[in-house]
Amino acid sequence: MSIPASIEFLAKAGRAAPSADNSQPWRMSWDPQNARLLLSSTSRSSFPAGHPACLISVGSVAENIIQAAASSGLDLNMRQVAKLGNVHYEFRIPQADRAPTVLSDHPLFLRHTNRLRFASNPVEESILAGLNADRQGGARLVRIHRREEIVAVADCVREASEIRFQTRENHEWFHASLRFDPVAVARGDGLDVATLGLPPGGAAMLRALSNWRRMAFANRFGAYVVFARVEAAPIARAPAILAIVAPSTREATLDAGRLMQRVWIEINSTGLAVQPFYVVSELLHRLETGRLLSGSEARAQNVRNVLSTTLALRGETVHMFLRIGWPICEPHRSRRIPLEEIVSLDSSYQKGMNG
């Protein structure tokens, strides 16, 4: 049985969502009997399925599906399913058999990551103040445009990045996601090195350091300090930063993903560029779950304290920083894996058909 055009359209919209290292950690299943589309997180590489990075992505997929349904006139009822195994959202689509109005130029398909240099022009406060996306469930948006606050965030990114470059698991997740040659890129997942905006020789250096032992050796000579400075520099120069903050529960993390996506679509629609930074969120998650690089607890606590004051956090964590600014160049766009690898017929429905 083939999947209806409406479900295909919603799945394509969902698939356009961002994900850590372009890992696309989501799965959808279509249950025609109950007119339901189920969305859950999965692990394709790097981050495990229940990791907040995956939940943020799944929240973004949900937001895309909601926006696509609204734009194409499809009725849709969404429910967050917190306790049923790994299912995070259930969408009821009573008129799934109706041919949708397919809008491939909807702003959600134009949203993208830009890791290149931005112009130094300021981002008008009126644009930030005018953003409609402000809250979603337990998640809220924090606007950061005062220079001293931007510098404080950049210092946190540098600290977190230094620790990340010395953490073997993070190193292995990142390097497993890198795609250097056209065949690997054509599979559609992972980080095509062409999207990273690397300087000449950058890809060769990444390849050389993919082996953890080599990286650990380079770290003895301070490689992690240099790489962390390089990572934090664009944030320090950013005309403005946005933070998505929320409690660290599963529901609030999914909400953070929905809010991030809504903000990102809106920002890109104004012509502004966006680059997300997850390194601090990962550090805070490791601090909370006791999985920090040994010896880095005091530094991680300090990052948490600085952010707590700078962003006036209220029992929340930072789920994402977004560097924003006016683009100078068009970035290379990332790809997506084929639809048939992410959408399937619901297994209980299939069993019914076969039995």
Ligand SMILES: Cc1cc2nc3c(=O)[nH]c(=O)nc-3n(C[C@H](O)[C@H](O)[C@H](O)COP(=O)(O)O)c2cc1C
């Ligand atoms: C949870 C999450 C974490 C991410 N972390 C970073 C990051 O630290 N640095 C970065 O440049 N991009 C980051 N990204 C952006 C992804 O790499 C990007 O969304 C993915 O490669 C797909 O590209 P696209 O956004 O252009 O569609 C992150 C995205 C998500 C959803």
